[in-house]
Amino acid sequence: LSQDFIRAARARGLSEFKVLKHALKNAFIPILTMMGLQFAILLTGAVLTETTFSWPGMGTFLLERIKYVDYTTIQGTIVFFAIFVSVVNLVVDILYALIDPRIRY
Template sequence: MGDLKAKFPATLELSIFSMIITVLIGVFSGAYAAQRRRSVADYGFRIYSIVIYALPVFWLGLMLQLIFGVRLGWLPVYGRTGTRLAPETISGLFVLDSILTGNLASLISAIKHLILPSLTLGLYLSGIFTRLTRGNMLDVLQQDFITAARARGLPERVVVYKHALKNAFIPILTMIGLQFALLLAGAVLTETTFSWPGMGRFLVDRIAYRDFPSIQGGVVFFALLVTAVSLIVDIIYAQVDPRIRY
């Protein structure tokens, strides 16, 4: 239990920031590609979605470390925070704890350490969401209510990002829930690449040491976690689409 309390907040924090980057890049690039179908931007985003997902995630992480950490020296390449800058533990989420304690130095350090691993996972997963969003948006943009909205003279941005994207969001929400649950279960390669003290790296270490009680506890915890995330996504469905009733 103590190991979970120490390791899970690190994975949760990394997962939240990674998913924010994934959604911002993947969903909006997919919606824009659908809006500009068969344009240069559309082909560019389609190529991006294929290439970025084909890259090994550990290689992507190493390249980001090499460019932004080693060559440019802008960002740290390992750990959760700088030496002696860890905030007072309240929730275990360093960014949140730094805000709650008013520790600006710890907040800046925690955010800097989060950027590269979060960007690695966010870019890697954004390829899936770009393709998924584009496909769903193309289907929705051909429906009658979109034609009616355009006939009423609504701005194209409102038609696409308010009406079409909202109706295309159910499959996207499903994928968000699935990928977020998988991230919470531990992004082993990314956590290892960036020496991130999270659940994935912890479980790999336990396997190496043949610590079977910890392994069994971790597997059960992950199963409960995926179940909980799936339940939350089902509840959100009803809020996003009023046609859904349970």
């Protein structure tokens, strides 16, 4: 809250709520970037967790199909994961356009 744009907003007489809203909007941009990047890692970690604790799920299903060399199901599962990650990245890009005033589509 010691950046120049925050001091300028306070100098213009904005209320503390609006100044805080402005600051949080700018602070959320790098957080949003990391959320988008961490999602694919989270999905990979879920596969590892399911395998470790023998929980039934997509990761366990994928590893079981790899063991039985079922190529069609392996491809379908990987395509599902890829589409899911792509949709999350699309949502992150849309949120970028809503949050960051420098980005125009």
